[in-house]
Amino acid sequence: MIKSQDPQLDFNINALDFPVGGAVVAIKDNKVVYSKGFGKARLGADEKPFTPDTIVSIMSISKSFTAASLLKLVDEGLLELDMPIVHYLPYFQTTDEEVSKRITVRHLLSHTAGFAGDLGIGDLVSPIAFNLRDFEKMKEQCGVTDTIIEGIRTREDITRYLRSVALSDTPGSNWSYCTDAYIIAADLFERVSGSSWDEFMESTWFRGLGLNRTTLYAHKVQQAEDHAAYYTSNDNVFRDVTRPDSSMMAYEIPFLVNQLGAPMGFIYSTAHDLGSYLSSYMNEHPYLSSYALHEMFETVWDFEEEGEGYALGWGTNRKENLLILEHGGGYTGVSAYVCMVPSHGTAVIVVSNHDETPSQKIAYEMLDLLLQAR
Template identity: 40%
Template sequence: MLKRRKNNKKGVNYMFEKLNAKIEKFENYINRINKEKKMVGVSVAFSYDNEIIYAKGFGKARLNSKQNITPNTIMSIQSITKSFASTSIMHLVEKGLIDLDKPLVHYLPYFRTSKKEESDKITVRELLSHTAGFPSDILIANIICPNIEELKDLREMQKTKGISDDVRKDIKSFEDITRYFKNVDLDYKPGEGFKYCTDAYVIVGDLFEKVSGISWYDFLQKNIFDKLNMTRTTLEPLKAINDKDSARYYTYDDSSFKEVSFPTNKIAAPIGFIYSTALDMSKYLVAHMDYKNATLLKSISLREMQNSYTRVNDVSSRFDVKNPGYGLGWCTGMYKGLNLVEHSGGYPGVKSFVRMITNKKVGIVCLTNFQETNVIEICNKATDILLDV
């Protein structure tokens, strides 16, 4: 799919000289990694300013039926979901219902870690920016998935952490996860470090529901998915699984592709269990760069999310990024002089990545159904080709 503005010197043809040649170069690159068996399926989309300029699928959505992947194929986006969770909180900030710099216990009095006097100081901003002091390996949010018996690595990690099945099965809500944090020891003082804690984002969902009085799932459907016309985006696992154009997920084992269990974990949805498409995610990126029209949030809120609040030391997964940091649900940094706001997602069989080049108003989406596919390399290649860097 390729769309262009006509007779507009500020449009796509102005921004991307020789666009067709660039697209051809990018497609040749994707076809090469497909031949090298470095992917099963890849769904990509590019946006510029307020429109989607390109979207295409490469490879297979399902190997058993040889079903092709498309820009409309529903796929797991995993931790990119965290930006949706932060967006929901910023809606409440705009309404004056949440102050980012107030302690979390002001809104969730039952929240605490093993040392209450320390965790009482954790602010909402620190929760969203992974600077609260939590360790990165709490694990509870991931192991409550209903299909854990099919995920051997998660099962082994549960045993290593010593979390019993009784404890795991007692988790039935966002609040239960928040209350579980009473067992957690902080690794550093709140606001004085950074550790990416995926479990903490279930607390974000709990915070939203307790302050707003409405379902986090319903809010996302009405105020993000419906509002942005993201018609093929859902939080419902069964809807994603049963859709005729939805992906299945693969690892590589014994020199062949092996299908793995479908990613599902509705109780812990804020950590990474939205299902979307490359086209829908492009609409989402466009809205997050719409500083003028406030389609999704006010400009000040968008920029608050995209501001770096902490430097990220472990950048092994984001090679070539300078000044890596983390905002509110978004990773930040510089790449060859370009301002980046982005996020990745990963799970058995899943790799996903979205990038906003905010000073150029360019968005790149890359969703895949094979965990060995290097989505960051694909996004870097797309960036290099589109912007001649």
């Protein structure tokens, strides 16, 4: 049995892989066997160490939470994955109304709806978007004006924005990662359930799973003593960056905030909470039914790379007859990765506050060690 802080696992991790800070948690037989923080959560006058309980952005790992919220509605008989979205959201429509009627919930969650890629609108409505040096260029590329941005106040508004978006493929015929689709998924949740997605996640999902340091709300994070700031080596992404430690090539960027974008990538959590979250899928009494879990983890699209694919909010990878479920979270100032092997009760969580942290590499190497030790 590998013990917590086992030298073999410590030896496997190079602290220099964390340009500023981060944390790693490993789970084996559904128990935490390794938990350690590295470097700093914040630099400068307010310097703090990074711990497994440091609250940090997890970016696109948020998508698995959003997918799970819809699978909960499937369990309750309120939602069907292969039903066209327009059945639930009458205002869901792209520039091609007839083709739009064929896009299903499963298409939306598996990135096979036919969108050309990220639409950009989810990032442009962020309160910190105007701090991006390429803000005007992004608007031009996306065909978005200030008037459009000012008119978006809710996730329903983002769904309605799709009327100006053209599909690049027929639904189900191709895979193209569209992060904005998960904002629409939260709008779908609210219309079908009659409840606020944000309140459901906070009160039912996070608290129900005991994820007491996981939240959608940036102000709660910033009030916590143990939270991360975000750093990058590139001072050309955001305006008004600072360099709090002259000995490090690490520029602090604005705190990452996007309440409307929470379903696609703006949930905050900790390495320990994410460990509890992954364990919830692997224990004897998961929060979702066996049917819902099967649907969630079943590969919808196979990539050209052998064994790799995408399910609903999760990437899938098959190695030596093992199903690995995984997802990364990346943005300026963030690099995170989670992976799990449910059949072995094994998982690895890597979070960090710098975009150059090789989180996937760290996670894969740790997972290999855990599987070899069986």
